[in-house]
Amino acid sequence: MPDGSDRSFWEATGKQLPAFCDAPSTRYYFACERRLFEDYFPRLQGKTVLKTDLWDEAKNSQILHWAADQGAEVYGIDISSETLTEARQNFARCPQGHRQRFILSDVRKIGFADNSFDYLYSMGTVEHSPQYFLALQECLRVLKPGGRAIIGVPNKLDPFLRPACVAIMHAVGLYAYGYELSFSMGHWNRLLRQAGFRVVDNSGILFMPGMLRILDLYLYCKLPAATRLTAPLIKPFAYLHEKFPRLRRHGYLIASVVEKP
Numbered sequence: 001m002p003d004g005s006d007r008s009f010w011e012a013t014g015k016q017l018p019a020f021c022d023a024p025s026t027r028y029y030f031a032c033e034r035r036l037f038e039d040y041f042p043r044l045q046g047k048t049v050l051k052t053d054l055w056d057e058a059k060n061s062q063i064l065h066w067a068a069d070q071g072a073e074v075y076g077i078d079i080s081s082e083t084l085t086e087a088r089q090n091f092a093r094c095p096q097g098h099r100q101r102f103i104l105s106d107v108r109k110i111g112f113a114d115n116s117f118d119y120l121y122s123m124g125t126v127e128h129s130p131q132y133f134l135a136l137q138e139c140l141r142v143l144k145p146g147g148r149a150i151i152g153v154p155n156k157l158d159p160f161l162r163p164a165c166v167a168i169m170h171a172v173g174l175y176a177y178g179y180e181l182s183f184s185m186g187h188w189n190r191l192l193r194q195a196g197f198r199v200v201d202n203s204g205i206l207f208m209p210g211m212l213r214i215l216d217l218y219l220y221c222k223l224p225a226a227t228r229l230t231a232p233l234i235k236p237f238a239y240l241h242e243k244f245p246r247l248r249r250h251g252y253l254i255a256s257v258v259e260k261p
Contacts, residue, residue: 006079006106006128007079007080007106009178010078010079010080010082010083011080011081011082013080013176013177013178014058014080014082014083014086015082016176017059017176018059018221019058019059019060019086020059020060020220020221021059021060021061022220023216023220023227024220024227024230024231024234025206025212025213025217025230026060026061026217026220028206028208028234028237028238028241029060029061029206030061030062030063030066031238031241031242032205032206032248033056033061033063033123033205034063034066035241035242035248036150036203036205037066037067037070037121039203040148040150040200040201040257041067041119041121041148044067044070044071044119045070045071045072046071046072046073047071047072047118047119048073048075048116048118048119049064049067049072049073049074049075049118049119049120049121050075050076050077050110050112050116050119050120051063051064051074051075051076051077051120051121052077052110052121052122052125052126052135052139053076053078053079053083053107053122053124053125054077054078054083054084054087055078055083055124056123057076057087057090057091057102058078058083058086058087058090059083059086062090063121064076064091064100065090065091065094065098068094068096068098068100069096072119073099073101074098074100074101075100075101075102075103075117076100076101076102076103077102077104077105077106077107077110077112078102078104078105079104079105079107081104084102084103087102088100088102107125107126107129107135107138107139108129108131108134108135108138109138110138110139110141110142112142114142115141115143115145116143116144117142117143117144117147118144118147118148119149119150120139120142120147120148120149121149121150122135122139122150122151122152123150123152123255124152124153124253126139126153127153127154127182127183128177128178128179128181129179130179130181132153132181132191133194133195136151136191136192136195136197137195137196139151139195140195140196140260143260144260145261146259146260147260148200148257148259148260149257149259149260150256150257151192151255151258152204152205152253152254152255152256153181153182153183153253153254154166154180154181154182154183154252154253154254155182155183155184155185155204155250155251155252156182156184156187157185157250158182158210158250158252159250160208160209160210160211160252161210162182162209162210162211162252163182165210165211166180166182166210183254185202185249185254185256188254188256189256192256192258196260196261197258197260198258198260198261199256199257199258201256202254202255202256203245203249203255203257204248204250204254204255205241205248205251205253205255206251206252207237207240207241207247207250207251207252208234208237208252210252212230212233212234213252215230216230216231216234
């Protein structure tokens, strides 16, 4: 079950890490997420969309801002009050004046009622806890019957070996995001079915070396002008992602598209 140590870790992380919303690799991240929404969440106008963490809205791609621009009613949860506050502040600065319904909550015990949402988006969230299956059951619970979700986790078979790099960095205390699991697509699909979902399709985001993403964010936060070095290295991967859909499922995050029966 959720515990205070998880909350404390993410409170500290939210305080310590700066935002990197405009880093070159974040712009690529946003393009990947927008493609997922366009391909798998049709007709956002008037639809309710829940995001299972608000890290992107505080620090990263801010994909819910775009979804709100398309007419979606956006909801979000986060375990960290720091991240929640920053996400709310960023959303309040949007010139369009969209409403948001962001609350402090844990993905393993989502603070919304059963059958509440048309769409659910969870990218890089549930793998940070050994109780990831409980999180999947909660995602199923709050989704409406016939509702659709995109649930993404790190790809164990990433061709650029990101899981191995993360394991090494975590072992020496250099990985900022703490505990993190990875899954093969086949294993992940089996888990989703066991939780009660129907698997519709599989895709992914960030077909690129994970270390290039880390380097780009480091330079953006420490010496922004230096991202002139990383931006040209990222562009070929963004091109391949857009032009060759089959490569997307080899991104360092698997994105499985599922529905609630």
